[in-house]
Amino acid sequence: MTDSRHLTLVGAGLAGPLLATLLARSGWTVDLFERRGDPRVHGYAGGRSINLALAERGLDALRTAGVDADVLKQAVMMRGRMVHFADGREQLQRYGRDDSEVIWSISRGDLNIVLLNAAEAAGVRLHFDRRLERVDFDAGIAHFVGEREDIAHRFHALIGCDGAGSSLRAAMQQATDLGERIEIMPHGYKELEIPPGFDGGFRMEPNALHIWPRGDYMSIALPNDERTFTVTLFLPNTGPTSFETIRSGLDAQALYARDFADALPLIPNLVHDYEANPTGMLATLYLDRWHLDGRAVLLGDAAHAMVPFHGQGMNCAFEDCVALASHLARAPDGAEPDTATAFAAFEAERKPNAAAIQQMALENYREMSDRVDDADFLLQRALERKLAERHPGVFVPRYAMVSFMRIPYATAFERGRIQRALLVEATAGRDSLDDVDWGVLDAEVRARLTPLDAG
Secondary structure: OOOOOEEEEEOOOOHHHHHHHHHHHOOOEEEEEOOOOOHHHHOOOOOOOOOEEEOHHHHHHHHHHOOHHHHHOOOEEEOEEEEEOOOOOEEEEEOOOOOOOOEEEEOHHHHHHHHHHHHHHOOOEEEOOOEEEEEEOOOOEEEEEEOOEEEEEEOOOEEEOOOOOOHHHHHHHHHOOOOOEEEEEEEEEEEEEEOOOOOOOOOOOOOOEEEEEOOOOEEEEEEOOOOOEEEEEEEEOOOOOOOOOOOOHHHHHHHHHHHOOOOHHHOOOHHHHHHHOOOEEEEEEEOOOOEEOOOEEEOOHHHHOOOOOOOOHHHHHHHHHHHHHHHHOOOOOOOOOOHHHHHHHHHHHHHHHHHHHHHHHHHHHHHHHHHOOOHHHHHHHHHHHHHHHHOOOOOOOHHHHHHOOOOOHHHHHHHHHHHHHHHHHHHOOOOOOOOOOHHHHHHHHHHHOOOOOOO
8 A cells, every 4th residue: 555645756857856846845755766877976967958948937836946046046048039140140139028038048957956956855765777667557566677676666646757758658558548649840950069268258149049040940059157058950851951961070060161150160079069969859749648547647748748949848847847736735634635636637737738839839940940030020020029018918929928927828829829910911011110000900909819817
């Protein structure tokens, strides 16, 4: 017989230790299993290392866990996109109105260590080098494989925080059909690095996400607190300029000389990094079901992995953690926790929102790679800012709703669709805003949009 106030979490990357901290502080006994070693001892050995963009949703979860200050000490503020045009010009496109609306670049490894320390301090039992091998859901036993040993761990309920390649999801699939679908994007990515300058400082503007949009492909760079930039090259998998044709480090160097000329001198180890670093895959994971009655539930990338082009994967996962902890806390005092009810309510709340941000992330690739230097897009951006000033709390840019507010993603997606239509209609055939009929446009905004409940 297992303790009904005991939960077993699988995966100690980011969402796992955050959720474990929230649960432990709410009175749960928590075991957290991780297949890799302890990064605080052995160094970080994660998979993807694309820098993470921390926005308000994620920050709110970190505040709830009491670790936001420790995280922000190691983060670098990004005010907006620094667009590097093909002709050599640069333009900062702010994310928000001012420095109260920014996002933060944070290293995955640094964040992982802060969250593990918080979980341990909250009383979570951490188990490293323990890979989930199989689950007997009927017997309530999860088998974790360590050093030449099979640990039979009795559980009350399992929570999968173990990423896109989730072992718990695979075990659940053997017990019931989760309706899993994976859509692989026809693009991949390769990571490079810009080191600090000779003076030890940043070699570009540090408080921005740098982007070189070139149509169907692009390069981006995010700042790190070590005064480096993590550079990510996104290319189609096939085609004239693709991973099929850019095979060697010298090919990549020639590509940067041709299309990202101002970045090339900043990446001295480009040839080596291109050949040494793996080519990453980009995919979206959809599930029809996230839970198995009260015995198991998935969250974060294990339930709804998405492409990284809105910088919301981690923020969405952290929002999942707060939501699940809240649902698990709703049992009346003295009553036995009903994990089946909590897991079902969590899925019902979060599934439509995950689907919305997955779609917005896919849409954002086109905006980043092909639109940010486009005249029509820039005119629509100018109009968007004007309408936001004229209709505060009613016309709110979609990016602001996603990154600086905590309204449901599904609400941001639907309102964004309406607002995009207004912008396209109002700028059609124009090359400036000089002759816009503001009376007519204001009436359209009021007719199509209601005041936004900031939540």
